Amino acid sequence: MQENQSVNKKEQYNLNKLQKRLRRNVGEAIADFNMIEEGDRIMVCLSGGKDSYTMLEILRNLQQSAPVNFSLIAVNLDQKQPGFPEHVLPQYLESIGVEYKIVEENTYGIVKDKIPEGKTTCSLCSRLRRGILYRTATELGCTKIALGHHRDDILQTLFLNMFYGGKMKGMPPKLMSDDGKHIVIRPLAYCREKDIERFAIARQYPIIPCNLCGSQPNLQRQVIADMLRDWDKRYPGRIETMFSAMRNVVPSHLADAALFDFKSIQHGSEVVDGGDLAFDRESLPLQPAGWQPDEEDDAPGGQRLDILELK
Template identity: 55%
Template sequence: MTDGNATTAETDLDGAGEDGDCPALFRSAPSSVEFKKLRKRLLRQARQAIEDYAMLPARADGYPPKWLVCLSGGKDSYTLLAVLMDLKWRGLLPVDLIACNLDQAQPGFPADVLPAFFEKNAIKHVIVREDTYSIVTDKIPAHKTYCSLCSRLRRGILYRIAREQGCEAIVLGHHREDILETFFMNLFHGGRLASMPPKLLNDDGDLFVLRPLSYCSENDIARFARAMAFPIIPCNLCGSQDGLQREEIKRMLQAWEQQAPGRLGVMARALAHTRPSHLLDRSLYDFNGLSPRADAVEAASSSSEEPCGASLAMLGSLFAAQ
């Protein structure tokens, strides 16, 4: 994983798309220099992730691909939609975007918020109501974590909606910290090195799962969402459970970042720079077949290279001092 600061994504975003009206979503956006820098940083990082992981393969029929952009009503998914719409408006994302909210019938869920948001901002969308809440609470004891079953049910429904809408991909708002948290969840509790990739092919092989915000920090996303005054809907289903393992990991990562600012960025980059020969996975590296090369052994044994003069002089001075 890079830091999102390279190659094509560095192309100047100034002026792109500005000959036409901006999306309704941005008409009340702050005009401060600080916000403009934040907005462009998120655009640059998302564009870099899209490029790095080839999220835009060319279609054989020449038509633009369709993406189902999944909105839960949280800061991450609102930011995801805004960034993708911004890139599209600037002519940098030739994709048809369809916003989608899956109403999971949670008690107290404000079902009117997202439809009103979509209508106000002229956003193409689909709303689907499926009572996964009753299934999750029936199958999982109250003291257990709902997230795993809830996620599986939600993902299956989103796949179905994407197929019905003719989409090639579902697009999720996971960011850098989500990816790191998942990595440490797997490391500490799953006994494996794995996380959430920016691009994934589903088990059926017909849909991509894309995460364009993979390079974006949660702090930037939170600042952007506050500045844009998105109508945030909290997840009361899982958020009401105390002691979740993921929350413990989140606190750990936040403490590390406070102690050494920039550490999370370094850790995220490490996920894209693995060395199988320096790990323990025999399925990724042929340790059994590892042996010295005959030519290298012969060359080393027959080498008559003279010792380094500087080294000899340094050793001489050390012994003289003694």
């Protein structure tokens, strides 16, 4: 009995610590990019995956102590995919008392009708989904659209564009939508996927699988995800440093003539960002910049929460 109480206290301690870290990460991202303002009505896009569940809970938690007043409405798009458990999200959202709207649109049927068998459906599906969500945000009077992309998603997008698109372009924490009518925010931009996964497991969210449409996975993104995961294991701190690099861009030391006026450099020009040091031997820190090792978050029985399967 006493041992069980000790285990429960340990679990609660780890969960509280994890929630504080996620809350701190989300709070910092919101502040850095001015994501949420007084009177905002935020449409929280809820897919039924670990990321969007976590985003909703952390935003609700911050709502209680935020210096500004804002409201939340959870929105899920039921695309009428075969086997979609349409009862799961309404039951969950009603149980926690969150305002919500389920939008029912048979985009699955449209995609199957327009795309030949065997061809990828993701492009058309995402365009349809985006348009419906934009329309819904307008109908609901929402001022912001919150998406559940996290730090690892942002890094993956950067490498996808570098490796396959020839661009240094990532997934911004805040930007106007492509139709120029909505502000899209990503409150989890500073959060690690492994922290979100641990939190989702501890919270026992009713996860809806993401493979209901039977479409092929994004193989290119999976390659990048596997590469980053391998780096994270073999070189602790590398992921954190790469994300820090996205926030510390030095245009004068890249090669985009549209971003920095290289042509105007002449004798007498000012030294920019330390000047060119190519003749010097590179001196880099032994440990990744700004990285600190995390304490172990142990689950009962010595199992790490991040290696338990989502239920």
